[in-house]
Amino acid sequence: MIGVRMVAISLSRIVGASIVMLCTWCSSASELQPLDDNSHGLSRYLLQFESQGLHQYALYIVGSNQGFSALDLVVVAHGYHPNPPDYGKLANGDSRRPGNYYRQWVEAYALAGFNVLVPDYRGHNQSQGFGFTHQGGKVKFPEQYYARDLLASIEALEQQMRKDKQIENIALVGHSMGGPIAFYAASQLAEKVKLVSLWSSAKYRFEQDKKNPFDIPFILHHGDKDTTTPISNTDYYRQNFSDNLLYQGVYNTEQHMLTQADFATAIAIDIRFIKHYFHGQSYD
Structure with missing residues (x-):
């Protein structure tokens, strides 16, 4: 890592019983079904819900009990x-969310003890709505619909919980195209989102939200030689929300998804700050 900026700023287990509740982002009752995959000692579930009339799926992992x-x-x-x-999906076509590219990243948060939710987005895997994807060509800005699906997945998961045991603390982490999606979604759930972490973020394109206040601490991780999403994409976040920037990691790599020592460093930083902003644990 060649450059770092750091600013200090002053289970009960869920199982598959469906609970019917009205929701804002999702449009029907949700279902949570256990999956056979218990690798690394992690229990995994498939969350089903509807978003704007489209049947959607998300992976839910119960974190290690710490x-x-x-x-x-x-x-x-x-x-x-x-x-x-x-x-x-795997190379043989079998569905095993989130796929090998993201598996280590997603499981790192679960192995640190946190429950993790990973929505497909419409048109991805089994989720309906291919026309809303970049490839489907139905809309000019698919990310705004993906963000809605992400918000709907959170609300659908809350349907599975007791009314007096709703989610209190959320950390949103996004990679590449998911960076702006996470940043925008955080602004819609500001009362619950305590931290945002952006990995190799794509350019922020939620124009309608650029002038809205954003008062959530966030982290940036980016390779300085990344050609897929150049590091200049972080300029928007740094220039417009500098007071909320907790940490910027600039890594000496061309890797779009950080690997090896860079990955370990970035994950450790995320986990340290999540623990602090969820429960006040020291990050010194």
Whole structure:
């Protein structure tokens, strides 16, 4: 890592019983079904819900039991996929969300003890709505619909919880295209989102939100030689929200998804700050 900026700023287990509740972003009752995959000792579930009349799916992982509350949640916004129906699938075509590209990243938060939610987005994997993807060509700005699906997935998960045990603390992490999605979604859930972390973020394009106040602490991780999403994409966040920038990691790499020592450093930083902003643990 060649450059770092750091600014200090002053379970009960969920299982598959469906609860019917009205919701703002999702449009029907949700279902949570256990999956057979228990690798690394992590329990995984498939969340089903509707968003704007489209049947959607999300992966939900129950974090390792390290004393954190089921009321805490890390939501992962994945990046662009060249063929959305293949998102989360193995080379043989089997569906195993979130797919090998993102598996280590997603599981790192769960292995640190946090429950993790990863929405497909419409048109990805089994989720309906291919026309809304970049490849489908129905809309000019698919990310605004993906953000809605992410928000709907959070609300759908809350349907599975007791009314007096709703999610209290959320960290939104996004990679590439998922960076702006996470940043925008955080502004819509400001009362619950305590932290945002952007990895190799794409350019921010939510024009309608650029002038809205954003008062949530955030982190930037980016390779200085990344040609997929150049590091200049971070300028928008740094220039417009400098008071909320906790940490900027600039890594000496061309890797679009950080790897090896860079990955370990970035994950450790995220986990340290999430623990602090969720429960006041020191990050010194």
